Amino acid sequence: MALTTLPTAAFATGSVGTSQLADGAVTTEKLVADVNFRNLIINGDMTVSQRGTTQTGVTSTAYGEWCDRWNFDASSAGTWTLSQSSTVPTGQGFGYSLKYDCTTADASLGASDYVALRTLLEAQNLQQLKYGTSNAESLTLSFWVRSNKTGTYIVWFYADDGNRTISKAYTINSADTWEKKTITIDGDTAGTINNDNGIGFRVNFFLGAGSNYTSGTLASSWQTDSNSIRAAGQVNLADNTANEWYITGVQLEVGTSASDFEFLPYDVNLQRCKRYFQRIWMNRSDNNFWGPQRYFDANNVILGETWFSPEMRTQPSFSYTGTPIIKNNGGGVTGWTGITGGQLSNTRAEVQFIKTGHGLTNSNTLAANLSDSSTFFKYDAEL
């Protein structure tokens, strides 16, 4: 007989055993509320945006000046402004969302055109999914979404190592209203996720797709990937410049039900994002310390170094934005003919500044004026 009330007296020490509480009596859903890092997606609450907070004129696949770890993925499907937005669902604890704003429409997508938002998950962090075994775990995706354009949208899940696909539809029912959506997918008993630092899993939110991606039957169960089964039924968010789409609170977790969003401290979120991208800058306008000087050529090259914290996923690419001013025992110098990376590793990298007759004098340290949000070094080890 099931209990309907709890006894008011405390249970005696050692009085609750398997005869009172059978194995499996407490379901996983009742236990996960405080499990840390159950969200397989990094920066699902859109709090971290190292590259910047808004970027206009976005047309092709890129990471950019919006929320970290989220990749704009598109081919010839309008022009967009992407931003970290403060428009959020009321009373849910979120501070930011990611916004897609269509600025040049494409009302008639070509067969191979598409636009999407995606995040790529590192394979070695997904071994607990046990893909390719009879114990492959189900996954549940939950997120908050809002758009003026109602209708059917597709989330496409793709596991690279086995070339396996599954897609699920959700509906935006009410215009300009935050709605929480939950999608569950089965574990892939025939799939593969390698135990390495490559791409293990992609979560793709389609926002528009041409007939190459919609002409088949939606892949509602795991199967070998082909273009036509990815996005059948998807509306075209690119069809009007009035269109916009917001998302936040994205969580992917093991199991068949969605738990509350797992909020992590900002510093933890930032550290996790830095495995994939690091912005090196100092928010001081004076003679900022940047790093040790490793090599000095009075007539040509100065070379300094940076150590990464945390270690990056792999050897990163280097680039920069703005106009770095470099100093060492002398006045600030701009007009460098080359600012390039050197000896790039996942723990340390160098930057070499090239300018004939730069006029600086030898020193043990380099200072770089990277003092505003648009001037910084970029190290990119994204998936």
Added chain:
Amino acid sequence: MINLNKIISVTKNYSVPENIFDSYIVELENENPVHVPLNEANSDYQEILEWVALGNTITDNGGGE
């Protein structure tokens, strides 16, 4: 992450002062150049491989900085 369609040129880069070929410099449309390590796990390196597979050629100006 660089976009294959925005690549103008790819040039071998030699480290200073060791003068060892250790990376590529990628010139892009409307962006600062990106410096890419020789590492297959780097997604930009993969883009360069694709760019070469399309018939493009990497420039080698030699070292000797």
